[in-house]
Structure formats: C-alpha cells, structure tokens
Amino acid sequence: MNNSAKLQQRCVASLRTLTPHITCLAVHRNLLYAASLNLINVFDLSHYSHIDAFNQSPASGFVKSIAFTNSRVFTAHQDRKIRVWLITPSKRHRLLSSLPTVTDRLRRCIVPRNYVSVRRHKSRLWIQHCDTVSGLAVNQRLMYSASWDKSFKVWDLFSFRCLESVKAHEDAINALVVNRDGIVYTASADGSIKVWRRDCEGKRHVLVSTIGRQKSTVNALALDGGGAGLFSGGCDGEICRWEWGCEENGAVKMETLRGHSGAILCLIHVAGLLASASADLTVRIWQRERGRSGYSCRAVLEGHEKPVKSLVAFPGGDDDSNGVVRLFSGSLDGEIKFSLVSFYFPPNPKACLVKAVAVIGIAQKDLIHSILKRFWTLRALERENVEPNDAPDSEVGVGTSKKSRTTSANGNTLKLTCELLRLFITEAVQRAAAVAEAEGASEIEPTHLEIILPQLLLDF
Numbered sequence: 001m002n003n004s005a006k007l008q009q010r011c012v013a014s015l016r017t018l019t020p021h022i023t024c025l026a027v028h029r030n031l032l033y034a035a036s037l038n039l040i041n042v043f044d045l046s047h048y049s050h051i052d053a054f055n056q057s058p059a060s061g062f063v064k065s066i067a068f069t070n071s072r073v074f075t076a077h078q079d080r081k082i083r084v085w086l087i088t089p090s091k092r093h094r095l096l097s098s099l100p101t102v103t104d105r106l107r108r109c110i111v112p113r114n115y116v117s118v119r120r121h122k123s124r125l126w127i128q129h130c131d132t133v134s135g136l137a138v139n140q141r142l143m144y145s146a147s148w149d150k151s152f153k154v155w156d157l158f159s160f161r162c163l164e165s166v167k168a169h170e171d172a173i174n175a176l177v178v179n180r181d182g183i184v185y186t187a188s189a190d191g192s193i194k195v196w197r198r199d200c201e202g203k204r205h206v207l208v209s210t211i212g213r214q215k216s217t218v219n220a221l222a223l224d225g226g227g228a229g230l231f232s233g234g235c236d237g238e239i240c241r242w243e244w245g246c247e248e249n250g251a252v253k254m255e256t257l258r259g260h261s262g263a264i265l266c267l268i269h270v271a272g273l274l275a276s277a278s279a280d281l282t283v284r285i286w287q288r289e290r291g292r293s294g295y296s297c298r299a300v301l302e303g304h305e306k307p308v309k310s311l312v313a314f315p316g317g318d319d320d321s322n323g324v325v326r327l328f329s330g331s332l333d334g335e336i337k338f339s340l341v342s343f344y345f346p347p348n349p350k351a352c353l354v355k356a357v358a359v360i361g362i363a364q365k366d367l368i369h370s371i372l373k374r375f376w377t378l379r380a381l382e383r384e385n386v387e388p389n390d391a392p393d394s395e396v397g398v399g400t401s402k403k404s405r406t407t408s409a410n411g412n413t414l415k416l417t418c419e420l421l422r423l424f425i426t427e428a429v430q431r432a433a434a435v436a437e438a439e440g441a442s443e444i445e446p447t448h449l450e451i452i453l454p455q456l457l458l459d460f
Contacts, residue, residue: 007287007298008342009327013048015336017041022330025312026066028073031091032312032328034336035063040075042093048338054085054093067136067143069157072096074143076133082145084160099145100127101160118149127162129153135176137184144184148172152186154205166205168194174219179227183208187218193232193242195251211242211251222267222274229254231274233264239276239286241295259284259297262307270313271325273341277308283329285341301339306332313341428456 017036024035031051032043038060042052055063061078068074073085073093082099108114108125115123118130131149138144142163143155152173154164169188177185184196184205193211198204216236223230230242230251239257244250262279269275274286274295283301288294313327325341431452432444 007285009285009299009301009339011301011303011337011339013338015043015048015050015338017334017336018053020334021062021332022334022336023062023309024064024066025310025328025330025336026068027312027314027328028068029087032336033066033073034330035066035075036334037062038077039063040066040093042091044091052092054095055083061132064132064134065136067138069138069143072157074136074138076136076145078132080129080131080133080147080149082133082136082155097160099155099160100125100162104161126165127153131172134172134174137176137178139178139180139182142182144176144178146173146176146186148174150188152176152184164204166196168196174217175221177221177223177230179223181227183227185221185223185230187221187232189217191215191218191234193218193221193230209251212253214240220264220267220276222269224269225272231267231269233267233276235263237262237264237278237280239264239267239274255294257286257295257297259300265307265309266311268311268313271315271323273313273325275311275313275327277311277329279307281305281307281331283308283311283327299341301327301329301337303337304329304331304333304335424456424460427460428452431456 015032015034017034017039018041019036019039021037022034023037024033026033027045030045032045034041034043038055038058039053040055040063041050042054043049044051055075059079060081060083063075063077065076066073071087073087075083075085077083084096084099085093086096088094104127105125108127114125114127116126117123124130129145129147129149129151131147133145133147135146136143138157141157143157144152145155146152150169150171150173151165151167153162153166155162168186169190169192171188171190173186173188175187179185182198185193186196187193191214195208195211196205197208199206211230211232214232214234214236216234218232218234220233221230228243231239232242233239237258237260239260241254241257242251243254244252257274257276260276260278260280260282262281264276264278266277267274272287276284276286278284281302281304283304284297285299285301286295287298289296308329308331310330311327313325316324316326323342327339327341328336329339330336428449429444432448435448435451436444
C-alpha cells in the first residue's frame, strides 16, 4: 500500500526578466528577487508584477546569491564584492555599502600582517575575497559568505565588519548553508563537504567533520526542516542524504536519490518536500514515504528550455489546509515558472477502525434503549394491522393484549446489547480495512463491507 501523501502540481504562471540567464532567486516580504546577469529584478507576489530593478552596473558581473535581514538585502557578485541594499517604504532599493567597507579596508591596510598571498607576487587584505562570491547565508547577527577563492568569511551584520576568514577547501566553494545552531556546512569543487562550528570562546570556526569526499563536484546543499539532515547534489546528477550517526562528529550517508540525467544545480527543502533543479531542464519533487525512511520522486516539473539554475519555495496558497507549497524555478533561458505543489496524507483504512470504536463507545444505554423501544413499537403496530377485525373487545383492549403490551429491557440486557454491537462493528471494520488495504485503497468503501459481510454473519 502507498503510505505517501497524494501530491499534485500545476504551473500557474510564467514570469520573464528584462535580461536572460537567471542565476539566483530569493523571496522576502512577499517580494520575489530574480537575479539576471548583473540585474536584480523584483516582483510583487501580490499581483505578480515587476516593480523594480536594481544594480544596473555591468561591472559587478553575475549575481550569485541573495540574502536578507529586516529591510536590508545582501547580494554576492562575480566581482568579488558583497553589496548591501536598503528596501525603501516604496519597495525600491538603494545601495548602502559594499563589503568589505572602505572604513574596514583603511583600518587594516596599514598593518602588513593583514595581507595574505593569493597568487605569485599578488597579495590582498584577508577581509577581501579574491574570487567570485558564490554564496551567502544569514544566521542571527552573523552573515557567512563563500567564495571560489576556497574560503568563507564571517561578517557582523550591524557593523558590516569582517570578523573571520577561513581557508576551508582545496578548490572553489560552491555552496554554504548554516543551521539554527550556527553549524556551517560548505561544499566544494574538490568533492568534499565540511562541517564547521565556533570554538568554545566563540571567536573562531573550527573543523568538526569532513563528509566523505565524492568523485564529482558538489554544487548544492540543503538542510531539512529540523537541521538534522543534509542533502547534497553534484555534477553526477545524484542527490545524497546525510544524517549524523552514532559516532561522535560522524555523518552517515542514508541514501542516494537518482533520477536526474544532468548535474544538480540547486536544492531546497520546505514543508517536508525536497526540490532539485538540474541541467537536464527539469525540477524534481522528492518526498519521504510515510512509514519508511527513504525519499522517492513524486513529480517532475518540465517546460524550461535551458538548465534550471535556481529554486525558491515557501508554504502557502489559496488552500493552506491541504498543504500547498509555492515553488518558483528560474532557468538560464530567462524564464521563471511559478508552480503550486499541493499534498495531503490520505487516511489509513485501519484508522476507520479507531473511529468506529470511538463512535460505539459514545453510544450509551439510553440510545440503545431508544432503538430497542422503537423496534418493539413498530413490531407491535405490525401485529395489530394483521389481527382479525372481529376479535373480541376483551382480547384487544389497550394495555391488555399481549401483542400490544409494552416490552421493557433491564440494565443487563442493555449492556449485553451494547457489547454485541461493539464486537460486531469492530470485527466488520477490521475485515473491511484488511480488504481495502490489500486492494491499495485509501478508504473503506461499501463494496468492501459487502465482500466480508456474508462470512462475518456466518462466523458471528
């Protein structure tokens, strides 16, 4: 029997940006941000209209990631900088600063030990990224930035100062995520995933664990809702699910999800659903089957003409009661598809047994007595209707005839009747549930009762 939720999806609308090549999608305050080349387009999700476009300078290169905190927007760029924007009351965006700030650079540039070698005869301040900034993640008052320069940096969101720089990998860092406890996960082109935690003093990040090196580049990471599980996707088209094992500081690969024929470019996890975007032009929706530990592919979203680079999703829709996720997928063809993914868990047939027993438990003696009294009254009326009209008056007087005499039931009779009804209905529901389960049905139908009723009456 299929214990998974019923899942349906439909494409609701398509949005197009002014320029092609969608590299990043993000949602904040009911606004959809779509990065296309250097330009960041903003759509109001109340009416899906284009309301703003900012970062007009082509010199910044592609926008690789977008993060938020309150009314500020942080964008990661190909020119090695992080830009900070303010959301105005009119939903426009104004540039506040770029990171590292001029003040921070001037304060550190006079001290020689603040410089690090980035290549032969070339050095930069350690607070500066020396290659494309590939990812951003916000956790409380800190922001983390990952770069193709093999490092990630930690920033104070209030002062905009760089607090720390960590040389994390042997190759470019493609993805970075942070859980609620401040544990940082980084994925690299060197095929490894590393786990970092702040030390006891809270000043430095130390390496906690290295999750097994893979054969292909790791392009994307996603945490499950509770942060206990981690998903990773790479150029081999496979998605790995990791969970912390019994051993201290150890992660165990729980399963490998296969289905994409191209590289995994983006992963997101929301409302129990895992969505994966791939270079094979599709988006797949994965879900854990109820009663089982593994995930399975429940839907494939098609329609994009080029690789799907970015995804963003959040719960909500016209019918929240049935579990609705609003999913946006952005492709290198410049199109953003908006899909509604709805799901619900069908009732287990055996759950009907619990409901039936509960209903019987509510039935009290007064209810059973009323049923029996009604039955006896009808039987008395039937007997009177078939009685001869010329019968002596002395035999049919009201209250004197045995046929019309009021019949009563004592307390023990009522208890026994209740118990008999409970046993009969319980056995009927159990047998009907077994038939429904064998047929793969999610509900008990009248036909299931018809199948089991003859034998039940013989056995009862």
